[in-house]
Amino acid sequence: MKSESVSGSDVPPSVRRRTDRDLHDCVRVLAEVHEHDGYPVNWPDVPGAWLTPSSLLASWVAVLDDRVAGHIGLSQSDAGDVAPGLWSVRAEVGIDATAVVSRLFVAPWARGHGIGALLMARAVAEARRRGVHPVLDVVASDTAAAALYERLGWQLLATVEQQWGPRQTVAVRCYAAATRGW
Numbered sequence: 631m632k633s634e635s636v637s638g639s640d641v642p643p644s645v646r647r648r649t650d651r652d653l654h655d656c657v658r659v660l661a662e663v664h665e666h667d668g669y670p671v672n673w674p675d676v677p678g679a680w681l682t683p684s685s686l687l688a689s690w691v692a693v694l695d696d697r698v699a700g701h702i703g704l705s706q707s708d709a710g711d712v713a714p715g716l717w718s719v720r721a722e723v724g725i726d727a728t729a730v731v732s733r734l735f736v737a738p739w740a741r742g743h744g745i746g747a748l749l750m751a752r753a754v755a756e757a758r759r760r761g762v763h764p765v766l767d768v769v770a771s772d773t774a775a776a777a778l779y780e781r782l783g784w785q786l787l788a789t790v791e792q793q794w795g796p797r798q799t800v801a802v803r804c805y806a807a808a809t810r811g812w
């Protein structure tokens with residue numbers, strides 16, 4: 631029996647590098663995700679810029695039936711990032727030996743078919759190619775994402791409270807990719 635994709639066609643999802651022409655579609659999917667899941671917690675003033683931080687090393691989109699169905703980025707670690715700091719202490723390496731997996735989201739209509747795992751694999755492969763260890767922060771209320779990371783064997787480093795504004799305190803879970811098989 632043939633396996634069916636989300637939309638009912640036989641074409642499995644694919645992942646490719648994001649191009650400038652994808653940005654509009656990525657923002658549209660991000661808006662659906664924000665509406666559906668509250669990710670990101672605070673809707674950015676300029677979503678295209680939020681998806682393209684200056685620290686961005688590379689980004690990818692998942693495509694299903696010629697539609698953008700998901701997104702992931704890999705960024706250089708910043709001295710202020712929590713997960714890279716925790717990992718660098720634990721592994722006794724510099725912050726620059728880490729990279730941050732970020733901006734992961736899958737359209738609500740494309741969930742539960744392995745697209746999130748596919749995107750993670752692509753970002754992890756790129757980190758490995760660059761010789762850096764992938765880490766990430768996730769808001770504790772993003773429970774599907776935390777479940778995905780744990781399913782992929784990522785280690786929880788710590789849960790920390792962050793002050794995102796004068797009246798906004800957010801619990802953030804910090805993860806590092808598994809070292810086994812690294």
Ligand SMILES: CC(C)(COP(=O)(O)OP(=O)(O)OC[C@H]1O[C@@H](n2cnc3c(N)ncnc32)[C@H](O)[C@@H]1OP(=O)(O)O)[C@@H](O)C(=O)NCCC(=O)NCCS
Nearest residue numbers: 669735736741742743744745746747772774775777778781
């Ligand atoms: C997290 C997210 C990307 C997962 O995308 P997805 O394509 O549905 O994930 P996958 O189908 O690849 O799931 C892989 C594994 O993750 C786990 N998982 C994913 N969604 C889950 C859920 N809602 N509940 C429990 N486990 C879940 C499962 O173990 C799953 O494997 P299984 O189906 O074999 O059990 C998606 O839910 C999403 O976009 N969430 C909102 C955005 C967000 O929170 N981003 C985090 C940024 S740090």
